[in-house]
Amino acid sequence: xxxxxxxxxxxxxxxxxxxxxxxxxxxSLDFEIFGNVQGVCFRMYTxxxxxxxxxxxxxxxxxxxxxxxxxxxxQDKVNEMKLWLKSVGSPSSRIDRAVFSNERDISKLEIHGFxxxx
Numbered sequence: 115x116x117x118x119x120x121x122x123x124x125x126x127x128x129x130x131x132x133x134x135x136x137x138x139x140x141x142s143l144d145f146e147i148f149g150n151v152q153g154v155c156f157r158m159y160t161x162x163x164x165x166x167x168x169x170x171x172x173x174x175x176x177x178x179x180x181x182x183x184x185x186x187x188x189q190d191k192v193n194e195m196k197l198w199l200k201s202v203g204s205p206s207s208r209i210d211r212a213v214f215s216n217e218r219d220i221s222k223l224e225i226h227g228f229x230x231x232x
Contacts, residue, residue, distance in 0.1 A: 142186040142224065143217040145199055149210035151181045157230045159204035164228040167191045174231040186223050 147156070152175050160173045160183065169191055173183035185195050200212035 139189045140187065140220045140223065141189045141192045141217065142184065142220045143192060143196075144184050144215050145182065145196070146176075146213045146215075147181045147199060147203070147209060148212070150206075150208040151203065152179055154206040155204045156181050156207045159207075160199070161228050161230050163198055163202075164195060167195055169195055169228060170223050170225040171228050172225065172231045173229075184225065186220065186225050 157173045157175065160181070164171055164173075164185060167187070169185050169187035171183055171185035171187075173181060176182055185192055187195075196212075196214060200209060203209050
């Protein structure tokens, strides 16, 4: 009896440790958004949403009519931002496609704050 209780406690602690570690894991990724994303305040909304999630990064228009950027922060918040970038954007935007690349774990933030680049 004691052995099975001890085993259950060990499994519970192991699961809790994994949840805590995944929440504290920092991630960095690049993105490019295609569609009607320029001239519709997409960068401003992206910067505001990134800041509201506590993320670091930047966003910028390209000459090809897309929006590119990089985001860094806790993995769960980065995943929330990915979902927002591919499905929400600014009210007047139309998102046709979102491409995410160079996703990697980082030990500390390499960018501080969220800004629009020109």
